[in-house]
Amino acid sequence: MNLQAMLRQTMEMEKCKPAAPEARSTDCWKKETVRPLSEFPGAFSLPQQSVALMETAELPDPLDPTRILYLDTETTGLAGGAGTVAFLVGLGRLTPEGFVITQLVMRDYPEEVFLLEEVRRALAQSDTICTFNGRTFDVPLLRDRMVMKRMDAACLDKPHIDLLHVARRVYKLRLRQCNLGRLEELLLDIRREDDLPGAQVPERYFSYLKCGNFDLLSDVLRHNEQDIASLCILLSHMAGVYRQPEQLRFGEDLFAMGSGLERHQHHEEARRCWEMVGQGSLHAQSQLRLAANWRRAGERGKAAAVWRSLAQAGEGGLAPWIELAKYYEHTERDYQNARACVRRAIAMLADPAVSFWMDARTVQETKNALQYRYARLERKLRAADAPEGAKGESEAWD
Numbered sequence: 001m002n003l004q005a006m007l008r009q010t011m012e013m014e015k016c017k018p019a020a021p022e023a024r025s026t027d028c029w030k031k032e033t034v035r036p037l038s039e040f041p042g043a044f045s046l047p048q049q050s051v052a053l054m055e056t057a058e059l060p061d062p063l064d065p066t067r068i069l070y071l072d073t074e075t076t077g078l079a080g081g082a083g084t085v086a087f088l089v090g091l092g093r094l095t096p097e098g099f100v101i102t103q104l105v106m107r108d109y110p111e112e113v114f115l116l117e118e119v120r121r122a123l124a125q126s127d128t129i130c131t132f133n134g135r136t137f138d139v140p141l142l143r144d145r146m147v148m149k150r151m152d153a154a155c156l157d158k159p160h161i162d163l164l165h166v167a168r169r170v171y172k173l174r175l176r177q178c179n180l181g182r183l184e185e186l187l188l189d190i191r192r193e194d195d196l197p198g199a200q201v202p203e204r205y206f207s208y209l210k211c212g213n214f215d216l217l218s219d220v221l222r223h224n225e226q227d228i229a230s231l232c233i234l235l236s237h238m239a240g241v242y243r244q245p246e247q248l249r250f251g252e253d254l255f256a257m258g259s260g261l262e263r264h265q266h267h268e269e270a271r272r273c274w275e276m277v278g279q280g281s282l283h284a285q286s287q288l289r290l291a292a293n294w295r296r297a298g299e300r301g302k303a304a305a306v307w308r309s310l311a312q313a314g315e316g317g318l319a320p321w322i323e324l325a326k327y328y329e330h331t332e333r334d335y336q337n338a339r340a341c342v343r344r345a346i347a348m349l350a351d352p353a354v355s356f357w358m359d360a361r362t363v364q365e366t367k368n369a370l371q372y373r374y375a376r377l378e379r380k381l382r383a384a385d386a387p388e389g390a391k392g393e394s395e396a397w398d
Contacts, residue, residue: 028115029105029214031221034098035229042236043094050243053266054166059159060127066094068161069126070231071119073138074201074224086141087205088220089115091122092228101228103221108209113149116142123155130231132180135162163234169260170241174252184230187237196223245269251277255286267293284315291323300331311344317354318366321345325373335384339377346370 037043048063060067070092077084091102102122104115119142123129131138139156146153168178175182184190196204196219208216241248241257248254258273271293277286291306304327310320321341328338348354349370355363 026114028111028118029107030118031103031105033101033103033225035101037094037098039229040094040099040232040236042240043099043232046236046239047243050239051161053242053261053264053269054169054238055161056264057159057161059161064127067125067127068130068235069093069122069128070130070228071134071138072131072224072227072231073141074205074220075141076202076205078199078202084141085109085112085145086115086138088217088224089119089142090224090228091119092232093122093126094232099229099232101225103224105217105221107214112145113151116146116149116151120146120151120155123158126158128159128161129156130161130163130235132227132231132234133162133164135160135165161235163231163238166238167234170238170248170253170257173256174250180227180230180234183234188230188233190226190230190233192226194219195226196220198223242269245273246276248276251280251282251286255282255289258286258289262289262293267297284310284317288316288319291320295323300327303327304331311341318345318348321348322370329373329377329380335377335380339374339381342370342374342377346374 044065046063046065048059048061051063052059070090072090073086074088074090075084075086085106087106089104091104093100093102102118104118106112106115129139139160143153143156146156164178164180167183171183171187172178175186181192181195184192201220201223204216204220208214245254245257248257254273254277258270258277261267261270261273271290274286274290274293277283287306287310291303291310294300294303294306304324307316307320307323307327310316311324321344325338325341325345328334328341332338346367349363349367358366
């Protein structure tokens with residue numbers, strides 16, 4: 001144990017003096033804090049279309065920002081399981097007077113039912129839940145606890161915006177780790193001072209249960225309050241990013257956002273992101289994604305324009321040449337240009353600088369496919385030169 005840990009333990013032991021017994025089992029502890037709206041710019045203007053782009057769940061239309069319940073729990077364990085209890089639940093809501101944060105604490109296990117009943121009442125006045133990893137942790141935990149207490153858990157069946165997944169889809173490629181603290185620091189310019197690490201929260205609660213000194217939970221309450229406030233700020237930030245992706249300064253973020261939008265069938269918005277990825281390590285990949293998306297949309301001419309641009313710039317390796325060969329052969333019926341593209345691809349494949357990143361099997365399979373295409377194009381060109389012509393072969397796009 002290092003000196004800092006020993007000092008912390010000594011201070012906690014000093015705090016842990018017998019406390020006067022409290023009348024319990026009739027309610028849970030409750031605190032309400034109002035934070036000024038100046039801390040939450042844009043919170044009242046959440047465009048329905050922007051939020052729908054970043055969240056796959058079906059949301060209320062129109063989306064009323066004052067009926068979003070921001071929710072975060074502090075628990076007796078981080079791994080979940082039947083013995084894990086949410087001893088503190090933080091709830092946030094926008095009002096004309098400010099951002100109201102309500103914190104509920106069960107001072108002992110018999111008070112859990114009163115805490116859960118307060119949560120149920122708050123949910124009844126809400127249309128949407130907003131959490132950070134709440135879809136897989138907080139909400140299932142609260143549902144299990146309600147069921148165990150023989151309470152109706154249907155109040156939790158609401159549209160859910162989980163900002164962990166929303167943020168990961170945009171920032172994980174660049175940031176790698178997307179925990180709330182890291183997002184606060186790098187995206188929201190929020191710096192926490194002397195914040196209690198989440199891993200220490202269960203231990204702090206059990207220390208409180210042993211000695212009854214509620215001051216031991218002060219750090220936990222402060223940590224939870226900031227979590228709730230950050231949810232509202234982060235939601236506004238993400239809505240703004242989806243409304244105006246051009247404000248993203250990093251190609252990795254634009255590329256990742258485009259990929260996520262495409263997965264959820266927002267093709268026009270995905271193409272917009274890829275078109276904005278500037279020169280850099282992801283430019284060629286973005287352009288290849290853009291071209292493939294145009295091709296699937298039936299816009300093969302637009303796809304070909306992207307492939308030609310890549311080929312002329314020497315970007316994208318073999319891919320633009322192979323795709324152009326398919327385009328010229330099957331769409332334009334320009335067999336000479338198609339053959340020229342195949343020749344270029346075969347020559348590039350022989351270059352160790354190109355094939356270095358490919359395993360031997362992939363190199364051989366690619367070579368075989370290119371040689372097969374080249375032979376087919378030769379036959380088509382000969383047939384086109386024959387006096388009577390020849391019956392065309394299958395024109396499948398391959």
